[in-house]
Amino acid sequence: MKNTTLAFLFVSPAMLFLLAVLGWPLVQALLLSFQNVGVIGSQGRFVGLANYAAVLGDAGFWRALGRSVVWVLGNAAVQTALALVTALVLNQRFPGVRVARVWIILTWIVPTVVVVIIWRWLLSTSGGMINPLLIQAGVIERPVGFFATRESAMTTLILINSWRWFPFTALMMLAGLTRIPGDLYEAARIDGAGAWQRFRRITWPLLQPTLLVLGVVGTLLSFNVFDIIWLLTAGGPAGASTTLPVLIYETAFKGYRLSEAATVSVLTSILLMGFAFLTTRVMTATEPAR
Incomplete structure (x- = not known):
């Protein structure tokens, strides 16, 4: 009990800071x-659940939610593949x-604006390097x-964002790989296991806890990405890349419906908290007993 109380005392300043910085805006x-x-800055009156009914009944909200799911799954697939290959190479x-x-x-450390400028130039139809x-x-x-068509715009954004963020995932995977005992690989080599068998029987199973944590963190981070999407396409063309963060911005600062934007934010927060809780x-539940 004494150790637990001491631990809470050490953690309490950071928790109070987070409560002030994050909790109050959420309220x-x-x-x-x-x-x-x-x-x-304008005054409003209490309307109850009218905003929630309006948002949940708006087809634009559900389309933006669907795009956010596609965005998250696309980033997860590309980033995981790039990060896993990179981590395996850097582990040698x-x-x-x-x-x-x-x-x-x-x-990962390059500012977003610089990333946008670089990729705008590389992908430009006049003077860019990729097309030639x-x-x-x-x-x-x-x-x-x-960025001209609905399909290519979203795909291009996913690839650019994955290129930006996969080093972070790779470093986390590399940390997980370094925790795997080398004796297991040596024993597998002695038994005649090839590289693919060692990866399938040793690396992949023992890397699962790291991948699950990265799945939760990566989903939360990817879902809330706004800057790259807005700076490159501003949600276009024809709303093809309008994810929920972009929809919230447009509703609040272009549509001048601040309360509806707050409603979308609350629904998004509930969705992400539910995902994090279930995961x-x-x-x-799947963690082995010690």
Whole structure:
């Protein structure tokens, strides 16, 4: 009991800070969702659940939710594949591996605005480098507008965001790989197991706890991405990349319906908290007993 009390005393300053920084805005958003405020600073009156009924009955909300799910699943698939390959390579011993481990985080620490400028230039139909390279390789016959169509815009955004964030996931996976005892691999080699068998029987099962944690954290982070989408497409073309964060911004600051935007925020928070709670319960239930 003494150790538990001491632990709470150490944690309490950080918890109080988080409560002040995060808890109060959440309470304000919840209160705002029960009013009919249009513009920041204006007065509103209590309307009960009218905003929730309006949002849940709006087809635009459900389309944005569907796009957010596609966005999260696409980022999860691409980032996991890139990060796993990168982590497996960086877990090997070769000259310069320490330098490679440091430089892999470069795309993660570059400011978002710089990332957007770089990719806008690379993917431009006039003067960009990607289209000429694809034409020379025979992949395409004429320049492609990567942000011009509904399908290509979302796919391009997923690839750019995955390129930006996969180093973080790779470092987490690398940390998980370093915790796997080397004796297991040595014993498997002695028994004649090949590289694929060692990966399937040792690496993949023992990496599952790390992957589950990354799945929860990555989903929460990806779902709330706003900057890259807004700076590259602003939710276009024709709303093809309007995810829930973009919808919240447009509703609040372009549609001047602040209370409806707060309602969408509250619903999004409930959805993400529910996902985190269920996933944590599953992780706890499947954790082997010690």
